Amino acid sequence: MTEKPKMIRSHLADCITNDLVDMDISVAGWIEDVRDIGKLGFVLMRDFTGMMQIIVAGDLLSQIRTIPRQSCVLVEGKVQRSKAKNVDFEIKANKISLIAKAIHPLPIDPTGRVESSTDKRIDSRALDLRDPKVSAIFRLRSSALQTIRNFLRSRRFTEVTTPKIIGTSTEGGANLFRCDYFGKNAYLAQSPQLYKEQLTVGLERVFEIGPYFRAEKSHTVRHLAEFTSVDVEAAFLDYTDVMEIVADLVRRVISDLMHLCNADLKLTWQKVTEPNTVANRNEDEAIHKMKELFGISNGSALDPLELKIEQLTYERAIDELRGQGESLSFGDDLSDMALRKLGGLHKGFYFITDWPMRLKPFYIHEKEENQELSCSFDLQFGYLELVSGGRRQHDPDKLKNRIIEQGLDPSGFVDHLRAFQWGMPPHSGWGLGFDRLMMVLTNSQNVREVVLYPRDAERLGP
């Protein structure tokens, strides 16, 4: 991998190869560690592509002793082969320039040697990202988003952007953030539900990846007040069709991350107990653990594109939970406890389909053969709900009745209902909680680990 020399440095850490031996180069980054053996110093320096070993002696050794760890430096020197076990090349420094000094003590240790709480790390997120296990999560996030975009475009979906400041609630419910909009009440969008449905009239298949807002007071590891969702809506497809689309999308994301971002994936699945600099012997175990959990390992490695995703109806889920001692009747929602029990029975990805109509929002279509049931589904990973979706009610009169039945004011939905007079096609779609998917893909136990600057009831900064 080569990159043209830039203004300050000539090479990145991962560009230092055999061809450069005996050549003078310059590298820039942050000092992670210094091993001082008296006459010689071994400096570990990191840039965004990896770690470098710098050898310093004489005056430079005295200089490096005065520079605090995590300071930003430029090193000029000659590349040589290294005798160390875990590095192939090193740079014998002939000049070190301090670009920016790091204060001491730092609020967290970005080498990961001293563990800090998630809260403390988020308070210093920019610094936290110098820990490769943390930055790996955000590189994986970026790659997953790219795969999702490519995948949906390959299925002929058009990416759209809909307003986030809206005049009426989209999903119903009380979890709306209200704001003042030039003297009028406005709300932050809970989802693009109404817009994406309307857009099927003209674009047929749309998707949106955007931030949505819910005034969730719940203090859980899976709820945020601002989260990223991937939303899809498609004309002339039934809910079973869009279930297949989301299943294929999940398979594709796992496959791409495994093939294109294997090193980052390993980092996030490793239980790193050793310093980041040491190659971890459990790398392959880490990926094996991931495959097992995802259901793509049966002794021999299976292709993630073949991943089977089980389907169970809501009624079966209730039966299974009764068998586990939960006292549930048809029509009851599945509590956190119930979902955890169900997750214990169904590890990995699975769908729960055909929920009772009474548990679903006004826009969900009933089943023709049983009006108490809905054409709807959730995609779960263990206890965690990742996706919810379904077929929509596209008959304007029935839709208006459902709005009233659910205690919402139809005057707030006038613009929406108008679109249903213009030849609204039958349509289905889903919303995927992207942050939750990233939790699963990176083996993170708290959604805050996969969101750069999370927002919840307690946190409005940084």
Ligand code: AMO
């Ligand atoms: P729902 O409300 O189930 O459905 O949201 C869709 C998915 O978004 C994620 N999610 C959240 N993630 C983090 N923090 C939150 N507070 C949060 N709330 C929801 C979940 C959830 O499965 N309009 C429908 C979707 C549709 O039918 O198309 C909707 O918003 O992973």
